[in-house]
Amino acid sequence: MEDIVVQGLCKSFDGTAVLQNFSARFAAGRTTCLMGRSGCGKTTLLNILMGLLPADSGTVTGVPARLAAVFQEDRLLESFSAASNLAFVRPRASAALIGEHLAEVGLADAARQPVRELSGGMRRRVAIARAVLAAGELLILDEPFKGLDETTRRAVADYLRRYTDGATVILVTHDEDEVALMGGALIRMEAPSA
Numbered sequence: 001m002e003d004i005v006v007q008g009l010c011k012s013f014d015g016t017a018v019l020q021n022f023s024a025r026f027a028a029g030r031t032t033c034l035m036g037r038s039g040c041g042k043t044t045l046l047n048i049l050m051g052l053l054p055a056d057s058g059t060v061t062g063v064p065a066r067l068a069a070v071f072q073e074d075r076l077l078e079s080f081s082a083a084s085n086l087a088f089v090r091p092r093a094s095a096a097l098i099g100e101h102l103a104e105v106g107l108a109d110a111a112r113q114p115v116r117e118l119s120g121g122m123r124r125r126v127a128i129a130r131a132v133l134a135a136g137e138l139l140i141l142d143e144p145f146k147g148l149d150e151t152t153r154r155a156v157a158d159y160l161r162r163y164t165d166g167a168t169v170i171l172v173t174h175d176e177d178e179v180a181l182m183g184g185a186l187i188r189m190e191a192p193s194a
């Protein structure tokens, strides 16, 4: 596994620069937190890293083929249960393994409920556990703790630290406390100068 290296990335939307010659390195097997004010291009960068959006120019190297993401929206299979949402990404995972991940995020009792019936914070935790279970070498987390109370946030951060050990994790947050909870490196993104 190699570091993910971003060099001289540029991206504009309708003539407005969002990323202007942005460069960064994400250490392989480590956690890197990405902070920056709203609109500075964090999600755009993640989309380019995942190959969901083309850059205008610049290069990205080292992104592994097997990756998983928690997007800002949960993107769950609404009529599926929490357990089925997890099984969908790892069809060969045992019921015990899926149960273990759901228990880790405090959802043992909600495993059989359709996720559309769950609260926002519960749904967020399904999305997180699903990504952890699916993750290969890279896990991308775009504001994963949004909507979680302090106690739950700590428990989920602890789960993430234990279950993603050895993977490259890129986590977007607005909150210094979350950086402290997750550890790892910190990259502060600036908006392009006008």
Ligand SMILES: Nc1ncnc2c1ncn2[C@@H]1O[C@H](COP(=O)(O)OP(=O)(O)OP(=O)(O)O)[C@@H](O)[C@H]1O
Residues within 6 Å of the ligand: 013, 014, 018, 036, 037, 038, 039, 040, 041, 042, 043, 044, 045
């Ligand atoms: N597909 C798109 N078309 C046009 N403009 C876009 C598109 N995607 C993003 N933008 C614009 O690019 C800028 C950066 O958006 P982006 O979502 O990357 O910011 P962000 O740093 O992730 O913000 P936040 O912290 O609020 O999630 C914003 O001004 C946004 O409106």
